[in-house]
Amino acid sequence: MLGKILTGLLLVASSTSVMASPWEKVKTPTVGESKSIGSYANGCLAGGEMLPLQGEGYQVIRAERGRYYGNHEMITFLKELMKTSQQLKIGNVLVGDIAMPRGGRFSSGHASHQTGLDADIWLRIPEKPLTQKQLKSVSALPMVDVKNYKIIEKNWGTKQAQLIQLAASDDRVARIFVHPVIKEQLCKTKWKDRDWLRKVRPWFGHYYHFHVRLNCPEGSQYCEPQTPPPPGDGCGKELASWSPDYQKPASNKPAVKPKPKPKPVLPAQCHVVIDS
Template sequence: MILFISMFLLGAYMAIAQASPWESVKEPFAGQEQSIGSYANGCLSGGEALPLKGEGYQVIRPSRNRYYGHPDMITYLTKLGAKTKAFGLDDLLIADIAMPRGGNFSSGHASHQTGLDADIWLSFAPDTLTKKAVENQTAISMVDLKNYKLRRDNWLDDHAVLFQVAASEPEVARIFVHPVIKETLCSMEWEDRSWLQKVRPWWGHHYHMHVRLSCPEGSASCVNQKAPPQGDGCGAELVSWRPKPEDSNKKTASVTKKKKVKIKPAQCTTVLTQ
């Protein structure tokens, strides 16, 4: 019994020790609106909460308290919801944006730290969700991961509309999606293909799209990601993401990489503690 209690207390202590201090802050920092640092190592000053329901969208899992963003992101999401609704789409499901003051998570995200990243699930809500349903949505994958192909039973024409509308806004820097979804969009006929440049393949994004905005004006300490390559990204670059046949004779040496310690911009200390 004593051993069990000791192990329980040790586990609780480790959970606390591993928690990020940014997760304990419940309100935005009341300073000038700024995204500070890089997407994966920064913080947020003057952030705003996205209203939990608006025209053309609903926020899911609000108990996580991750529906804060730079005012530019809040404007973008409300504008996107209104535009997609005008195209006849059901409500968008907005998932994680950032915590009230941005910063790093103890798990789940490396980015989403400056209020300029937002996850939008690739499922829609035809009706207003109940309080229980808002917290317990089930993700719907668009990709047969085992066979590396699109799940045609889940993919809708509405998804293509969503991607085009979302990526066509000038403030968008990138939209991350699974490579199979990018291939699907590339295979379609478009009068204007320029927006496809912003749709970038990345593993894991098979049930949601990850929208990233460029650094806003007035955020002097914000670090933009390098611009994506020229072109629509539908050629050899995209082909390179396809799984390669395993070579049974090839031996891969295991390499242990040291985890780099990231030092946040000095302004983040003020944002976190005051």
């Protein structure tokens, strides 16, 4: 029924407030097929699917937040990724935020994670599953000394690199966000195949986890894809430009004051999702 309603609606302008988020009050997903609607940072999720809090090779952390829902494609991807990582003896992977039951905007913490196609995976990788007591108190393990812009060698290792490679090599993945220093470590490693490095994008803040973003599933009428990453492995000038020591080339062009970004317009289908 929801699918018919979504199909019959057109996108219309409707302003939404970043501060007020009714999505956080909704505790159940809608019934029906998974549909990611809108863009990763301005959209919602119909037919959200729950990732079981524990499965082969993984556990969900901070489950009390209720952010373990995603598009069917994401839930399938995570289960398969963790199963493979278990077979490769990488360790027990900790899954962080995916999306709320119907996706949508968070009042704080995330700009994206709105369509059920984003997921955070911690880089602290225990050798075995944590107890329920440990799950409640486990803390993030930083891989980067952010102040000094360098890797923390005692925390970073082969299993972290392998897990990122395993995820990025999947055709369903559009991008993976990591701290620039982590990207630098991956670039230094001698890989037989380096094509997947193109998807690994530097982004500050991702120093203790990596952020997986999937492509819009095939046949997703209302899902807005992101522009593909530029060609190459991204290990050259682009990565160097993130360094605090980087000096921008001099330009003769006059400085232009950036225009203020317009408020995001929520797709009309999302009003149906939250009200249904």
